[in-house]
Amino acid sequence: MRRVVSLYLLTWPTDRIRRKFGDPPREKPLVTVNKQGSRRLIASACLAARKVGLIEGMAVAKAQAMVPDLHIIDADPDGESASLRQLAEWLIRFSPVVAPDPPDGIWIDIAGVEHLFGGEEALLNKLIDRVENNGIHARAAIADVPGAAWAVARYGKGGIIPPGRTVDAVSALPVQALRLSHETVSTMHRLGVERVGQLAAMPRAPMVRRFGREASLRLDQALGHAFEPITPMIPEEAVIASRAFAEPIGRLEDLKLVVRRLAEEMCQSLGNRGEGVRRLDLIVRRVDQKGASLRVGTAKATRDHVHLAKLFDEKIETVDPGFGIEEIVLVANRVDPLSEKQTVVRGIEAEDEAVDLSQLVDRLTARIGEDRVYRLAPVQSRVPERMTRRISALAPPSESSWPESLERPTRLLDPPESIMTTALLPDHPPGSFIWRRVRYKVTKADGPERITSEWWLGDEQKWIRDYYRLETTEGARFWIFRDAPMSEGGRWWMHGFFA
């Protein structure tokens, strides 16, 4: 079932002017004016102007005589419809099917979305609140069909027409509510047809003969007998740059060249929109209808076409041109706002500017994949294997670091390797050890440093490690540990290498 909102902007042209210029104040009468021949007539009047008796179609000279300090601005139909479109785009937040209804309305098909706002009434209130908060006078109606909603929003009180009650709601309204031309309406008035209900009660054939096909169509649309489509507005979305070739191309160099050109075109159009690429797809269509697509991502929105083209350079070699490539399409399928920033002033060198690593990270990522370019961040843990955590290469600085005083090796053996030791006394550091079939004699030792399992992190097995730093006769330094006190049969393990 369909449910359609018709949003009626009561004084759109003047509201638009107030929004644009922030002037004149709401209590001052404001009218827009257009010319008909040599006469200047009021095209629209704001609420304040209507209150003092100015109406549409009145001569400006007369209006000025009535209201000496009248604000007069030329009407701008093109600007109005463009602004209406913008407003409609903004209203896509309510429903995906939104269409402008010039000159002063907007359609929203809310079938299936009202529950997101807590019912139709809540939706309607929210919609009107948001629009009025922007200084636009609005009235809206929800009905089963667009024609009925339109009629009730303009000629009724607005609000919600319950499903199936269309006829009741519309029949009491004046015939103007049917979106008819002026001539038709005045003909109807001449014949005493004032209300929609009267028109609907007339036999159809004579009515069509008298008022034309338009009247019957509009009547059917308002009562829900004829379907009226709403063409949803498609916002300008993905930026696309494509090139088709009269002669298929096959050389990699050509392919790269085309990609570079397309990237340049794309960046230009993105520049006009104030956006930068986050994810870029390259689609290659071959003569034999097989295709290939490559995707690259960037860590930060960018419009640097040289950089973007370079990201494809590595991958493009994997494209098999087959019998030739017919078309190449570049699609920016994820974009972020990106504004220009002046970084270099002629004659003044940038100083201490943090180096922008995003391009480097992009290039590395394009080569080896996202999860292999990373930074290591400290973790609050004493267990060596748990002291680091991978974070994204461009993550904000963690500021924290491992304590400098901690004696830790630069290389860790993972998993630790078992070693044979001999010690003077059971709980002393070893006097010598055998690791990988080589005997080392220990001359100096430091320790023990005890590290225990972290039960609060869910270590099920309780364990203790006593770490020692050893220096051998050659001066090499090792990090070894015993996994339990000697009396409990602890074994020795090699775990790391110092400087």
Added chain:
Amino acid sequence: MVTRREVIDDLRRQIERLGGTYGSRKFLPFGVLALDRHLPGRGLTLGALHEVVEHGPAAEFAGSATFFTAGIAARLKGPVLWCLTRRDLFAPGLMKVSLHPDRVIYAETNRDADVLPLIEEGLHQKGLGAVIGEVSRLGLTTSRRLQVAAEASGVPALVIRRWWTVAQKDLTKLPTAASTRWRVSPVPSEVVPAGGLKRGRWQVELVRCRGAEPRSWILEACNAQGRLALPADLANRQDQAQVR
């Protein structure tokens, strides 16, 4: 009248200009007089490729070479790109030279051949402090590429030569286009009467260097600022520079 000295200076400048690095070189002093005095430019050339090899027991884990390299990177300004193939690096250990985790971006691959393009990619990025790479195979052509890339951007490339087999170890002896090659091997540190361990000690060898003779020094390992130092008990020894 043109003196002999002026002619030589002029020729030298012409040669440097042909090399494409004229006037754009910067150096990082080690802060150890004996070392800096020996190096052309009184320090490590920044826009260049440097190799670090570890020698000694457990050299395949390159604990000392890693520390030596991290010490250099820590003293440079800007972020560091660390390209690796194995997951044995223990980042908390780098805090001993104050290489803050926020400064290091890691790029990990499985194969040696994939690391080299990453290093080169990093060298193209101006503003990086250094690019550190861990590779075992570094040929003449690839090292030349890295050297040229480093010269162009001024970012130093520090390559830790890793090896796990004897054949790979022999590879580290072959010539490359790197401007220096360092060999770091641990030596016994100062004896502490009360037991325990003091600052480590290395034999730092300059195996190969463009514009300087090979030489070796006994030095104290990097401190919290990443600086090397002359050992106090060896500082006054006359022939220490000759120890090899």
